[in-house]
Amino acid sequence: MTSNSQRRVLVTGGSRGIGQGVALRLARAGFFVVVHYGHDEDGARATLEQIQQDGGSGSILGFDVGNTEQCRTMLETEIEAHGAFYGVVSNAGITRDDAFPSMSAENWQQVINTNLNSFYNVVQPLIMPMIRLRCGGRIVVMSSVSGLAGNRGQTNYAASKAGLIAAAKSLALELGKRQITVNAVAPGLIATEMTQLDATVLDEAMKLIPLRRMGTVDEVAGLVAYLMSDEAAYVTRQVISINGGLV
Secondary structure, rough: OOOOOOOOOEEEOOHHHHHHHHHHHHHHOEEEEEEEEEEEEEHHHHHHHHHOOOOOOEEEEEEEOOOOOHHHHHHHHHHHHOOOEEEEEEOOOOOOOHHHOOOHHHHHHHHHHHHOOOHHHHHHHHHHHHHHHOOEEEEEEEEOOHHHHOOOOOOOHHHHHHOOOOOOOHHHHHHHHEEEEEEEEEEOOOOOOOOOOOOHHHHHHHHOOOOOOOOHHHHHHHHHHHHHHHOOOOOOEEEEEEEOOOO
16 A cells, blocks of 8 residues: 555645645645646635645646646646656536526537536546556546536536546546546535525525535545545446435
């Protein structure tokens, strides 16, 4: 069993919300965490400062997950300077909710590009260096309950998150013989800045959730930390829901 202190992991969208929680949790597990940000450098620095205050180690790295060439350039430069990543949590994502008949082409394309195309942009450049480490590896993609069941006003978001599930399942087949696991996590209603609801909407949502509450970032981060651990070495090609029984 290798010490996690020798393992570098990338967490995209690590400036806030679930990504921040995952970065903190993985650092506490001993990983060296590279905290990615798109625009919120201050948030990424705050995440890194908290990691260091907790006794962990990491760094920050900024690039646009929707820009294929920028991703490749930044990640190849990072790998050349510091070595291959043991794992990646592909978490960065956006919403642009609207009823489909009135949804703009821009809102469709932005969500698909940021949420789904980023899987290729971020993960693909990491694969061959990860394979050459000959130490196995971990890939976790952040899907959503919307990717499993759909959701009114989220045709674009649901499509992107469902696509991630299919991509993860396919990549798991390709990388299994290398002992690199690939799994998807599908959160339900989690208490973050992205899920602030008015009282009426929240009350209606709670009626659909058997546990009658929203999930927490720490609960999602705990699941991701398990999937990144040695204990999860035999878990791959899975979609693990964390939604309070919503679906």
